[in-house]
Amino acid sequence: MFDSLNEQQKKAVEICDKNLLIIAGAGSGKTKTLTYKIAYILKNNLAKPYEILALTFTNKAADEMKQRIVNIINTSIENFYIGTFHALSLRFLRKIGKNYTIYDKHDQEMLVKDIIQSLNLDKNKFSPSKISSYISKLKNSANMEFPTKEIEKIYNMYEERLVNANAADFDNILINFINELKKNDELRLKFQNQFKFILIDEYQDTNNI
Ligand SMILES: Nc1ncnc2c1ncn2[C@@H]1O[C@H](COP(=O)(O)OP(=O)(O)O)[C@@H](O)[C@H]1O
Ligand SMILES: [Mg+2]
Structure with a gap:
């Protein structure tokens, strides 16, 4: 399953006990590394699907990430927390009853x-x-x-x-969710405990929020 990775990619996939920032040129295999890392975490039972948060900024990058993960692990990822910052923030907001x-x-x-x-x-x-x-x-x-x-x-x-x-524009989806996390200790703790791995693709596209 991991044979198609080069040595550096393998190393990045296998290091799961510390924070990693991967800097490499376009087309050098960063998304590949990230998607295989998710497969590695699941295969080695390092976390359950709901304990992994995989984020990116654009819909295009999120769709690509999802498709590639499906191709590797070959199961439905419908309940996984994989998507854009906006889509997942909206999902979390809905879970706590905020239906904007x-x-x-x-x-x-x-x-x-x-x-x-x-x-x-x-x-x-x-x-x-x-x-x-x-x-x-x-x-x-x-x-x-x-x-x-x-x-x-x-x-x-x-x-x-x-x-x-009771409306939110795209910016407020993120801002409102962050405000919920800031003011609600219990909610913040729940997220901190739930997500054992947070992976972000296209990190350079993230904004100040
Ligand atoms: N070790 C590798 N061996 C063969 N092909 C690879 C390898 N790493 C990446 N690729 C391929 O190179 C292309 C670009 O990889 P990708 O992960 O999208 O790069 P990045 O996210 O860094 O832009 C993809 O088609 C991917 O399958
Ligand atoms: Mg990429």
Whole structure:
């Protein structure tokens, strides 16, 4: 099963008692190593499927990771915790009873547009799509500094409207889940105890959150 790995890949697969960061060029076999590592962990009973968390940032990378794991272990991975940060955060949020309506890019822009109108701001100066992506950028940055009072006001109203609608945009899926973990010691402990292995593919694509 592991014969197709080179020596360095094998070593990375077999070291399971410490944290590893694998840095190698594109196409050099990082995803292969990660997927075989999951197979290795299962084969050697180092963890149960539900004790492994495998994350990546884009849907494309998540689908590839899932497909490759299925090909290696040849069983359904439906109940495995493998997917994007967003998909898994949403799944965990639903498990604790947080059923948000998800606002996509279009929904976000419509909401921003509505807020701009209600504030009587000049719609030529405040473009919903630009402000919407600006808000997203701010939310994903470590420190939130608003360039103008108007944008701060739009942002505050935007967040308030999301909360009132029991909605979340893509950024809030991560932010809200992190906030749950921060404020709920029991929940955090449950996750810390449950996941014996956390594997992240395409780590360079992760954001500050
Ligand atoms: N040791 C190896 N022997 C043969 N083929 C390999 C080996 N390692 C990786 N490959 C192949 O190289 C390609 C790229 O591997 P991949 O894991 O996607 O790389 P990365 O994630 O680093 O971009 C895949 O088709 C994979 O099957
Ligand atoms: Mg890869």
